[in-house]
Amino acid sequence: MNLLGTWIAAGLTVAILSFLYRDNPFYKFAEHLFVGVSAGYWVIYIWAFDVKPMLIDEFLRQAGVEKWLLIIPAVFGVMMLMRWVPRTAWISRWPISFTVGIAAGLALTAQVQGYIIPQIQATLLPLVSIGKTTSETIARSFNNIMIFVGVVCALLFFYFSREHKGALKVGSKVGIIFLMIGFGASFGYTVMARISLLIGRLTFLLQVFGLR
């Protein structure tokens, strides 16, 4: 049975990789199978790990106010399902609006706490840092200056309510250079990771076909 499963996995891998040549019936078959199986899998997953344990089981387990509070998400869930009936489809807008509103509110503190404050903390640096040797002083100072200039100029690039002219234009240009250097480094790093994934998949195929 395991052998059969391995051969099916290898066959589907080859079918998916055949997309590199062009769209073909093997790819179409693998694609539809993948989409269908994964969609079905997620339906079961959401039932088993979200709806049942977090709503039904909790409702049966809890007592008092906490039990009845669970009615709210349950009603919202039912309201979402109203989309199936064209005449009542408008009811689904209520839970959507609620979700969007909550998301916007939570995002404000998350952005301040998770991104803005740590970035400021990491950039509060003196531009000069004295080391034990002259070369260390130069290296550390250069590092601090790069961090400061990079952060300030990147912020200037994302300044939208003023036209980028004069000093703002220069600052934003420097900012985009810093951003692109960062993206380039990230690109190279991620490509290396992807290559290792490809090597893993090719190794699997070579093993299945007895070439390794």
Next chain:
Amino acid sequence: MLQSIVILGLLAQPPANVIAYDTPNDEGSSITLMWERSPADSGDAILFRGYEIYRSESATGEFKSVGFVPAGATRFDDGNSEIQDGKEYYYIVRSVTDSGFEDSAVVGPVASGAQWFNSQRVNVLAIALLVSLLVIYYIRRAHAGGRLFVRKIAGLDAIEDAVGRSTEMGRPILYSFGLSYLNEVWTLASLSILYRVAQKCGEYSTRLLVPHYDPLVMSAAQETVKQAYTETGRPDLYDERDNPFLTADQFGYAAGVDGMMMREKPGAVFWQGYFYAESLILAETGHSVGAIQIAGTTSVEQIPFFVAACDYTLIGEEMYAASCYLRPEPQMLGSLKGEDLTKAMIIVFLLCGAVLGTLGILSEHFFDYRGLSVLFERIVQWFNTF
């Protein structure tokens, strides 16, 4: 009852001044214990093992071990699902050496509880309020007719060209939210961009395909497209089958969208949302079918791939600004201006910090004066408490 046992070696002496209190700023079910180190605890774990914490529901009842901390520790957080909020508990802290142990006096009763307000986050609240006040001020100003400017964003100007090009070629347009969920800010920004794209599609009678990864995003997108078509006077163009749910699996979704692109051959593709490893697979397929591609994401890891494979890329916050650029309503413009002023304040704060820190270092090095350095360190320390 617990007893002290001293066999040989270092005499175990109990920790002093043990206190137990409800852990502050938490969601309950946690009690914190603090104590002064035992005279036998020099911080050396070889001589003095540490402290074992015992809990009981009554002062004279059976105490159960709930945790152990090594030598030198003076605090233990008893955060345990067994602890019921409002119920009283008693604790003993036991000093443990190789040769024996000695118990502190019983402390308690103490009960845990949840706090509605986290007092350690007051500074974050202050910043959030400041940003909110700025945004409200500028929204009111925009409502009052004040002119607020939004700079040109290249990728957004290309939307009309992209839709027009697809129409001329007789091809549909594909719009993807990637792996976004509805409770994420970029999804809200993307919905605004979708609205604009759908409006253009309505004007040009061009088919718009929006395959989905998340059912909630699908619902919101369907409403958005329907409304945009209705407002352009073409509600008949709306077809729910063009807004399908594919799968909530990352690569299943990527395979489905790739197949859709190969068969439908869209003339323009919009990647607006949050993407992971599938970004390059999608963008490369879009490129291979000859589509003009406009991407936008806040995913720092994926922006490079879109920059490499797409014609235009909205980088990070440009995606948020896109909403204002496309729909320059007072609320949008006011919030953008408020955010920009916050950025300006951050830049000024960083600049002042850098100048102060640099002067502090130089004055200390050349004139042996530490005043400025101390002030800078205090500011950094204060900010690090955030």
